[in-house]
Amino acid sequence: MPGMKLTADRIFDGFTWLEEDQVLITDDQGRILDIVHASLAGDDVLQLRGTLCPGFVNAHGHLELSHLKGVTERGTGLTGFLSQVIQQRGFEREQVIDAMTRADRDMYLQGIQAMGDICNTEDSIPVKAASRIRWYNFIEVLSSRDEGRAQRLAHYTAIRDRFRKDLRDFQDSTASISASLSPHAPYSVSPLSFQDIDLATHGETISLHNQESLAEDELFRSGSGPFLDFYRSIGMSESPIGRTGRSSLQSVLPYFNGAQRIILVHNTFTTAEDLVFADHMAGERGLSIHYCLCPNANLFIEGRMPPVPLLMAEGRSLVIGTDSLASNDQLSIASEIGAILLAFPDVTLGQALKWATSNGAAALGFENELGSFTRGHRPGIILLDDDLSIQRIC
Numbered sequence: 001m002p003g004m005k006l007t008a009d010r011i012f013d014g015f016t017w018l019e020e021d022q023v024l025i026t027d028d029q030g031r032i033l034d035i036v037h038a039s040l041a042g043d044d045v046l047q048l049r050g051t052l053c054p055g056f057v058n059a060h061g062h063l064e065l066s067h068l069k070g071v072t073e074r075g076t077g078l079t080g081f082l083s084q085v086i087q088q089r090g091f092e093r094e095q096v097i098d099a100m101t102r103a104d105r106d107m108y109l110q111g112i113q114a115m116g117d118i119c120n121t122e123d124s125i126p127v128k129a130a131s132r133i134r135w136y137n138f139i140e141v142l143s144s145r146d147e148g149r150a151q152r153l154a155h156y157t158a159i160r161d162r163f164r165k166d167l168r169d170f171q172d173s174t175a176s177i178s179a180s181l182s183p184h185a186p187y188s189v190s191p192l193s194f195q196d197i198d199l200a201t202h203g204e205t206i207s208l209h210n211q212e213s214l215a216e217d218e219l220f221r222s223g224s225g226p227f228l229d230f231y232r233s234i235g236m237s238e239s240p241i242g243r244t245g246r247s248s249l250q251s252v253l254p255y256f257n258g259a260q261r262i263i264l265v266h267n268t269f270t271t272a273e274d275l276v277f278a279d280h281m282a283g284e285r286g287l288s289i290h291y292c293l294c295p296n297a298n299l300f301i302e303g304r305m306p307p308v309p310l311l312m313a314e315g316r317s318l319v320i321g322t323d324s325l326a327s328n329d330q331l332s333i334a335s336e337i338g339a340i341l342l343a344f345p346d347v348t349l350g351q352a353l354k355w356a357t358s359n360g361a362a363a364l365g366f367e368n369e370l371g372s373f374t375r376g377h378r379p380g381i382i383l384l385d386d387d388l389s390i391q392r393i394c
């Protein structure tokens with residue numbers, strides 16, 4: 001590919017809209033060399049119809065679940081969904097790898113340049129080693145009892161170290177850490193397991209599924225609700241943390257003391273009171289909190305959108321994820337943006353694009369490489385048309 005001079009009807013640089021008649025100049029690797037006015041760009045400027053934008057950052061997904069496309073039933077609520085996923089068995093390893101490979105390719109074509117991916121096994125390593133997407137791997141810790149946690153944590157730490165070692169050679173990056181331990185959710189991790197995860201992740205980026213269902217808060221506030229039936233169905237006699245009288249987020253956020261970047265995923269039932277609490281915790285503990293929206297998955301599982309206007313108030317950082325093909329028909333950030341703009345007409349395209357680019361890159365710690373048309377960065381370049389369909393330029 002030769003170097004390029006590109007202009008379009010509009011250019012979004014990851015943070016804001018550029019003024020008219022600007023030209024993006026890249027080298028033959030797609031690295032941003034300069035942005036100049038058309039009068040200074042010289043010849044050979046390619047004029048495109050639509051919006052030029054940096055490649056998207058998918059802040060939350062589960063590549064490993066790609067083979068479950070079309071297998072799970074819609075509208076079952078979170079506990080019903082979890083039961084369905086747990087019951088899936090009998091897929092050949094080859095099918096699982098094939099589905100991941102297809103999903104990786106589709107996401108790249110859909111303009112996704114980086115992804116925060118939840119990992120339960122090492123299965124995705126070969127797919128990622130051959131991928132053009134930059135990955136941050138959240139090794140998901142399920143540890144519902146204090147007893148035996150050292151053994152479980154050792155298991156997950158070994159997976160994390162395998163990701164760090166095996167993917168380092170393949171990823172074009174100066175960042176040394178691209179894998180960390182991450183608690184699955186407030187309802188599946190015990191108190192001492194949370195403490196151990198905190199100690200193992202100081203200064204790192206982690207992810208936590210948060211308040212995806214009303215049942216989650218009910219479990220923590222009153223110790224009752226659908227989660228108790230779910231626990232019984234998987235052979236657990238009680239909830240890992242028990243009744244706290246507070247929301248799930250307020251019950252578990254205080255476990256984190258180590259200046260982590262925390263991506264809270266879903267936030268469908270997060271309240272104004274929770275956000276004030278989280279803001280306070282972030283200030284006190286040096287945490288950097290990012291709220292990840294996965295609207296299509298929320299519509300699939302619970303039939304409800306997250307409270308976007310509430311989450312975006314007070315300058316909080318929003319990011320966007322697709323979740324997995326178990327709870328989504330496609331892995332497309334453009335489709336998630338479309339769902340957000342449809343449900344919340346006051347949200348502008350520029351705001352949503354910022355969440356999908358520079359905010360996502362900052363949440364994953366990739367802001368020095370991706371998410372914006374900053375000189376020296378190689379963020380990928382995509383073209384959106386008015387109906388949000390994507391064409392990848394490089």
Ligand SMILES: [Zn+2]
Nearest residue numbers: 061062209323
């Ligand atoms: Zn998820």
